[in-house]
Amino acid sequence: MHSLLEESQTIDITEWVKEGDVERALLAAAQERSRLAQEGGEDEEEPWIQDPLEGFLEELQATAKVQLALFPTINCWEVPAFLQFGDFNECPRASIHISVMKHWSQKYGLELVSMSHCDWFAFVAHPPKNRAEALVLALEHIEYCPEFIVDTQCQGNVEALASWLLHASYWPFWWD
16 A cells, blocks of 8 residues: 555656547547447437436435445545555556545545445535636546546537536546
8 A cells, every 4th residue: 555655656647647648538539429329329418427426326326235434544545545446447557546636636625435346436625717727637537537538428529528627526437
C-alpha cells in the first residue's frame, strides 16, 4: 500500500493527460457509436447521460445487499491503495487512481461514495466554474476513463462532456 501511495506522488496528472492518447479515446467512442447505431442500439430519446445518483440508487435498491468497508484513512483517494484497485482491461493502475482522486479531491472537493470491483462513484462539492476549466477536466476524464465517453450519449463530443461536468455533482467511472 505504501509503495502505491509513494508512486502516486510522482505522477503529475496534467503531464499524464498530455502524454495520453485522448484522440484514440475519441476515435474509439465514434467507432462504438457507429457500431451501436448500425445495430439499432441507440435510443435518441434518452438524455445525454443518466443522472448518476439516480442510477446508483437504483442499483443499490436492486441488489438489496450492501457491503460496507472502513479504511484507516481520512483521505478517500487512499482507498484504491488499500484495495489495489485497477490494472485490468483499460482500467489504470492503482497509483493513477490515487493521483487522479487526490487531484480532483483538492481541486473539486471529490469524495468517494462507492467502489466495486470495476467502478467507482463520487460526490463533487465544487464542479468546474467555467467552460475552460470544464474542457480541461473533460480531457482528464477521457484519458482516465475512456469508457465514460463511449458509454454515454456525448458521442465522443468533448464539449458535450464539458458542459455536463459544469453542473454534475456526482461522477461515475467504470471499466468493463
